[in-house]
Amino acid sequence: MPERLIEVKDLEVKFHTEDGVVNAVDGVSFELQRGQVLGIVGESGSGKSVTAMTLLGLTRDRNTSFGGEVLYKGRDVLEMDEDELQGVRGNEMSMIFQDPMTSLNPVYSIGMQICEAIRVHERADKNQARRRAIDLLKQVGIPNAESRIDNYPHEFSGGMRQRAMIAMALACNPDVLIADEPTTALDVTIQAQIIELIDRLKDEFNSAVILITHDLGVVADVADEIIVMYAGRVVERASTRPLFYDPQHPYTWGLLGSIPRLDRPKQDRLHSIKGTPPSLIRAPKGCKFRPRCPHAFDKCMEEPRLENRVEEPGHLDRCWLSVEEKRELRVPTLAGTEEAA
Amino acid sequence: MVAFVIRRLIGAFLVLVAVSFITYLIFVKIPGGDPAQRIAGKLATDQNIADIRQKLHLSDPFYQQYWGMMQSLFTGSLKSYSSQLNVVNEIKKGIPATFSLCIGAGIIWLGFGILVGLISAIYAGRFSDRVITVLALIGISMPVFWLGLIARYLFAEGHPFSIFPDGEYVPLTSNPWQWFVHLLMPWWVLAVLFIGFYGRVLRGNILDTINEDYVRTAKAKGLPQRRVLVKHVLRNSLIPIVTLFGLDFAAVLGGSAILTETVFQLKGVGQYAADSVQSLDLPPIMGVTIYATFFIVLFSVVVDLLYAWLDPRIRPT
Numbered sequence: 018m019p020e021r022l023i024e025v026k027d028l029e030v031k032f033h034t035e036d037g038v039v040n041a042v043d044g045v046s047f048e049l050q051r052g053q054v055l056g057i058v059g060e061s062g063s064g065k066s067v068t069a070m071t072l073l074g075l076t077r078d079r080n081t082s083f084g085g086e087v088l089y090k091g092r093d094v095l096e097m098d099e100d101e102l103q104g105v106r107g108n109e110m111s112m113i114f115q116d117p118m119t120s121l122n123p124v125y126s127i128g129m130q131i132c133e134a135i136r137v138h139e140r141a142d143k144n145q146a147r148r149r150a151i152d153l154l155k156q157v158g159i160p161n162a163e164s165r166i167d168n169y170p171h172e173f174s175g176g177m178r179q180r181a182m183i184a185m186a187l188a189c190n191p192d193v194l195i196a197d198e199p200t201t202a203l204d205v206t207i208q209a210q211i212i213e214l215i216d217r218l219k220d221e222f223n224s225a226v227i228l229i230t231h232d233l234g235v236v237a238d239v240a241d242e243i244i245v246m247y248a249g250r251v252v253e254r255a256s257t258r259p260l261f262y263d264p265q266h267p268y269t270w271g272l273l274g275s276i277p278r279l280d281r282p283k284q285d286r287l288h289s290i291k292g293t294p295p296s297l298i299r300a301p302k303g304c305k306f307r308p309r310c311p312h313a314f315d316k317c318m319e320e321p322r323l324e325n326r327v328e329e330p331g332h333l334d335r336c337w338l339s340v341e342e343k344r345e346l347r348v349p350t351l352a353g354t355e356e357a358a
Numbered sequence: 359m360v361a362f363v364i365r366r367l368i369g370a371f372l373v374l375v376a377v378s379f380i381t382y383l384i385f386v387k388i389p390g391g392d393p394a395q396r397i398a399g400k401l402a403t404d405q406n407i408a409d410i411r412q413k414l415h416l417s418d419p420f421y422q423q424y425w426g427m428m429q430s431l432f433t434g435s436l437k438s439y440s441s442q443l444n445v446v447n448e449i450k451k452g453i454p455a456t457f458s459l460c461i462g463a464g465i466i467w468l469g470f471g472i473l474v475g476l477i478s479a480i481y482a483g484r485f486s487d488r489v490i491t492v493l494a495l496i497g498i499s500m501p502v503f504w505l506g507l508i509a510r511y512l513f514a515e516g517h518p519f520s521i522f523p524d525g526e527y528v529p530l531t532s533n534p535w536q537w538f539v540h541l542l543m544p545w546w547v548l549a550v551l552f553i554g555f556y557g558r559v560l561r562g563n564i565l566d567t568i569n570e571d572y573v574r575t576a577k578a579k580g581l582p583q584r585r586v587l588v589k590h591v592l593r594n595s596l597i598p599i600v601t602l603f604g605l606d607f608a609a610v611l612g613g614s615a616i617l618t619e620t621v622f623q624l625k626g627v628g629q630y631a632a633d634s635v636q637s638l639d640l641p642p643i644m645g646v647t648i649y650a651t652f653f654i655v656l657f658s659v660v661v662d663l664l665y666a667w668l669d670p671r672i673r674p675t
Contacts, residue, residue, distance in 0.1 A: 073578055099583065107580035114578075119571040122590055123671055124597075133589075134579040169670040185579065 019050035022090060022192050022225050023072065029084030030067050030076060030249075037298040041067040043249035044085070047242075049193065054219065054226045056236030056257070058272065059246035062294045065229045068246070069195045071095075072227070073110055074102040089193075108138040111186040113215075115198040117178035121170040127154075127181045128166035134188040153184035156221070157214060176207035183214065187222055194219065195227045200235060212239055234276045237261060245269050248295050248305035251323055255332040265327060265334035265343055268306045270350040278353070288353040304335070312338060312346050366662060370655040377651045378644060382424050385640050392416075393439050393640055414439075427644055436641045438634070445645040448630055455527040456626035458537065459618060460610045462545040467552035468603055474553060475560025476592065482565055490557065497554030506547045506621030513543060525622040548618045552606060556599060563595035570594070597668050604661030605654070612650030 030042040042064040049055050057065045070076045072087055074094055087094040089110065097105070111134075114120040121130060131153060132146040141149065147166070154162035157180040170178055179199060186194055196215055200208035212228075216239045219226045228236055236243060236257070243260045245253040245268060253266040264270055271290035292309040295301050301308050303318040310317070316337045323335045336343065394410040395402070411417050415426060430436040436445045478490040511517055514524035522543045528536040567573065568591050576590040616628035627646060634642035666673045 075574065075577060103580045103582055105580070106578055112578040114571060114575060116571060120575045122572040122576065122594070124594060124669055126670075133576075133581065137579065137581050137585075171671050182575075185575075 019052065021048055021050055023047075023049040023227075024088040025068075025072075025086070026088070027085035028068065028071065028087060030064070030071055031082045031084075032078075033080045033082065034298075039297045040249050040300065041297055042071065043300075045244075045246070045249075045251055046085075047244055047251075047254070049225045049227060051192065051223065051225050052219070053242065054216065054228055054236075054240045056233075056240035056243040057227060057229045057246060058231065058233055058236060058243060060231055060290075060294050062248075062297065063246040064249035064297075065246050066197050067249075069112070069197050069227060069229050072193075072195060073106050073112055075106075075112075104138070107134050107186070107191070108189045109191055110193040110195065111189070111191040112195040112197060113179070113182050113186050113199045116202045117175055117182050118202065120182060121178055123170055126167050126169055127173065131166075131181070131185045131188055134185050138189045149188070150184070153188060154181065156187075156218065157181070157184045158210075159184070175203055176211065179203060179207075179211055180214065183211075183218065187218060187224075190222055191224055193225050193227065194222075195229070197229045198231070199228070201230070201232075208235065215239070232276070233261075233272050245272065248300055249297055250305055250335070251333075252306065252336075253334040254323065255329070255334075259327075259329045259332045263327060263329065263332070263344075264347065264351070265332065265340070266306075266336045267310050267312055267338075267343075267347070267350070269334075270347045274350045274353045288350070304337070312342075362666075363659070363663075366659045370659060373655050374648065374651050378428065378648050379424060381647045382427070382640075382644060383420070385638065385643055386420055386423075388638075393638075396638060397439050427641065431641075431645055431648065436645060438639050438642050440637050440639045445642050448642065449627055449645055449649055452625060452627035452630045454529060455624045456611065456613075456615060456619065456628060458527070458530060458541055459544055459548065459615055459624060459626060460607065462541055463548040463552075463610070463615075463618075464603070464607050466545055467549035467556060468599075470549065470553045471556025472560060472592075472596070472599070474557030475564060475595075476587075478557060479561045479564035479568070480587075482561070487561075494554035494557045497550045498558075500550065502547060502551065502617040503621055505550060506544075506618060509543050509547050510621070525624070527624045527626070544618050544622045544624060547621070548610065548615055556602065559602065560595060560599055563598060564591055567591050567595045593668075597665065600664050600668060601661050604657045604664070608654040608657035609650075611657075612653040613646060 025045060025047050028042055028045045029040070032039040032041055045064070045068055047055065057068065059065045067076055071083070072089075072094060074097065083095050085095075089105065094102070094105070121127070128147060128150050131150040132143070135141055135146040135149055151162045151166055154166060159165050159177060159180055165173075170181075173181060183199075194215070199215065200211050203211060212235060215226060215228070226239075228240060230236055233243075240257050242254070242256050244251050245260075245266065247268050253260065253264065253269045255265075260269065261273070264273055268290070271288070274288040275290065277287055290309060295305060295308065303320050304310070304313070305320070307313045307317045314337070321335045321337050323333045325331070325333055327340055338346065393414065394407045394416050397410050398406045415423060418426070427436065431445065434444070434446045437443065438445060438448070474490055474494060478487045478494075481487040510524060513519050513521045515522070516524070523536075523540050526540060528540045530537040573586060573590050576586045581589075613628040613631045615626065616632045618624070619626040619628040620632065627649065630642065631646040631650075634646065
């Protein structure tokens with residue numbers, strides 16, 4: 018029986034701004050077991066990063082309100098006080114951010130920043146922490162870790178900085194590693210290395226990973242389960258294979274169709290989903306994807322529930338179309354031959 | 359690093375030469391600037407003036423005069439035209455008062471500036487921030503001579519709230535306690551403007567830094583709030599404050615504390631400079647200019663070194 022580390026139930030995150038209430042995350046639920054990789058996929062503004070940051074209590078603010086539950090080993094993160102949260106952050110759950118260029122403090126050495134993470138959670142003297150930091154840097158593949166540890170972030174390349182970030186995140190052997198677009202700011206060649214590294218270290222450290230990205234291609238190889246988010250809501254949730262081979266939601270089709278592929282006939286332009294994500298202050302009525310969906314019909318004025326509609330158990334989606342219709346309608350979009358409009 | 363310091367020192371020397379030369383030109387060429395006429399007075403004959411000119415080598419080409427003045431300044435033999443007092447000695451006499459005033463005020467304004475900036479950044483947008491903002495603006499808007507007089511009027515001996523002694527400088531060596539209480543009012547009067555200004559600048563820096571990704575990283579590591587604030591936010595926000603402080607401090611040391619010195623009769627270098635400018639007395643003006651330039655140049659080198667120490671990105675490799 019795999020150990021359930023995280024259980025998110027109907028999570029809501031609202032930002033109260035001068036323009037109105039932003040429903041950044043609206044009723045998101047998922048679970049994460051030890052050893053599992055969960056992919057959260059969606060466009061900018063779909064609420065995926067907010068969901069991730071909320072797991073660590075990083076979205077807390079006077080102008081933010083929460084709903085639902087975020088259970089970490091049965092404890093509700095939303096209810097924790099600041100001290101309790103600090104004990105969890107970086108220790109039991111840690112996070113890697115999108116831009117390694119700006120996510121490391123420019124005025125401290127890499128080693129100091131890793132040692133800081135170790136020493137805040139564990140009783141280690143300076144030398145012990147330093148030795149651990151060197152080991153970690155070796156594990157993430159930094160050459161000459163003994164001397165590079167004293168380098169400053171600006172002396173590292175982008176890929177190496179992200180490796181250092183990963184080393185820092187793993188410093189206290191966390192149960193859950195949250196990677197928020199860890200490869201978006203990196204070269205394509207480095208991207209694959211970083212993803213492979215995260216996947217390998219997950220096994221070495223016996224952790225679970227939440228991998229957030231806008232690129233389905235990034236999670237295809239490593240994720241066990243994928244959540245597709247749109248406008249703060251989960252529109253489809255499935256294990257990786259069914260999601261790629263039998264995608265149910267038109268938004269997922271659009272994401273899949275917009276991945277450039279060499280095995281397709283050459284097209285003039287890459288497929289794209291028409292339009293932009295909706296405002297989260299005044300979201301569209303009914304299905305949130307309706308205004309951009311080429312297959313929308315009357316019934317879409319009412320929002321469908323996230324439920325199982327296909328043979329595969331656990332494959333949930335939020336679309337009114339019948340399974341047969343979906344399997345027929347998605348063909349051109351997935352092939353990338355039709356602009357979704 | 360050594361090369362960097364040497365380069366900066368050569369640059370500093372060139373700046374000193376340029377500043378003194380320009381000052382010299384300004385005072386030689388301005389109307390009514392002829393020292394011989396002024397020294398000789400209203401009733402002087404042409405012969406008197408010619409004699410003085412001869413004695414002070416005022417007929418030589420101006421670059422020779424400049425060179426001669428620089429030589430006598432650096433050998434310590436330069437004398438004032440009007441009082442005949444040795445310029446270097448006069449500056450030396452003013453230094454204890456000026457340094458006491460500036461160092462004390464510098465400590466106060468840096469410390470309280472940081473405190474004010476930190477508090478108003480932490481409570482940004484809330485009531486306490488607004489109160490501090492208003493106070494800071496009032497502080498910035500009060501001219502030193504006005505504030506100084508008001509402070510004396512209210513708090514000096516023999517006035518409504520007689521708390522502090524009224525003006526004058528007591529040497530530290532003769533009575534440390536009297537030195538301290540005599541300087542308290544001048545220190546604060548000089549510091550108030552800077553506290554308001556530094557507080558505003560730091561508040562802005564902190565609010566910028568607090569949104570940096572690395573601050574989020576620091577929080578995600580599980581660092582306590584205080585450590586995030588001091589080690590990650592404040593450390594980075596203070597870098598620009600160091601430049602400001604270095605240059606402002608050099609400027610007040612170099613004589614821009616004139617107003618405070620005058621209001622409280624501290625008889626420092628600033629007051630000496632003001633008096634000499636008023637009487638167009640060239641030798642002291644040159645002396646004080648070199649003295650002031652020296653501190654400004656020195657502190658800009660110090661600021662550069664501090665900067666490199668604070669920010670590894672600009673360390674010369």
